[in-house]
Amino acid sequence: MAGPTSINFSKDINIKNITSAEEMMSAVQKLLPVDIAVCAAAVADFRPKNKYKNKIKKNNQNYNQLHLEKNQDILEYLGKTNKLRPKIVVGFSAETENLIENSTKKLNQKYCDMIIANDVSKNTTGFNVNYNKISIIEKNGKVKNLPKNTKSYIAEKIVKKIIDKLLINEKNTN
Numbered sequence: 001m002a003g004p005t006s007i008n009f010s011k012d013i014n015i016k017n018i019t020s021a022e023e024m025m026s027a028v029q030k031l032l033p034v035d036i037a038v039c040a041a042a043v044a045d046f047r048p049k050n051k052y053k054n055k056i057k058k059n060n061q062n063y064n065q066l067h068l069e070k071n072q073d074i075l076e077y078l079g080k081t082n083k084l085r086p087k088i089v090v091g092f093s094a095e096t097e098n099l100i101e102n103s104t105k106k107l108n109q110k111y112c113d114m115i116i117a118n119d120v121s122k123n124t125t126g127f128n129v130n131y132n133k134i135s136i137i138e139k140n141g142k143v144k145n146l147p148k149n150t151k152s153y154i155a156e157k158i159v160k161k162i163i164d165k166l167l168i169n170e171k172n173t174n
Contacts, residue, residue: 001027003043021047021071028074036162037086039075047071079111088166090114090158096121103137113139114165116158124148136161 001016001024002009009015018024021043028037049067075091091112093103096119103117117135120126125133125148133148136158144161146154 003041021074025072025074025077028078032081032084032086034086036088036090036166037078038090038162039078040092042092043074044071045073073110075112076110087169088113088162090116090162092116092118094118094120094126100135100137100143103135104141107137107139114162134158138165 001018003018003024016027018027024043046068049069075089078086079089079091089110089112091106091110091114093099093106093115095102095117099117099119103115106112107115115137117137118126118132122133123129125131130151131148132151132154134146134154136144136146146157
């Protein structure tokens with residue numbers, strides 16, 4: 001699933017285009033059960049409570065009052081879902097301070113098995129560049145730091161970690 005993007009996906013990848021948090025939640029629920037859920041990007045935490053069919057004009061007296069309602073948290077939903085919970089739930093945490101502490105809190109609050117912690121305060125790694133530097137935090141508290149490298153290299157390491165965890169879990173349940 002992908003929200004609005006300029007990425008040209010391979011024809012070998014089946015993409016469901018999503019335009020709202022509600023559509024994303026519905027699509028996620030329809031895909032369950034799955035073995036692995038990787039939530040690489042968060043949808044908006046809030047949405048406008050009222051939707052207007054027409055443009056809101058500047059001379060409208062109420063233009064400065066925006067009422068919001070909370071979107072359902074898809075990552076937390078996946079982590080908490082009992083009978084349909086994926087075997088492995090992986091989240092991402094984009095932080096600007098207290099990377100490990102804030103990411104560990106998120107891992108626990110969202111009931112993840114693993115979280116990819118990403119310091120987005122630097123302009124040489126993270127968003128809008130081809131390099132990143134991450135920490136993989138597991139539910140057991142183990143932290144693996146990956147030094148700055150290309151995003152494709154880091155993606156390979158993340159995928160390997162997830163697959164290894166799945167295989168270990170499968171071995172332990174058989």
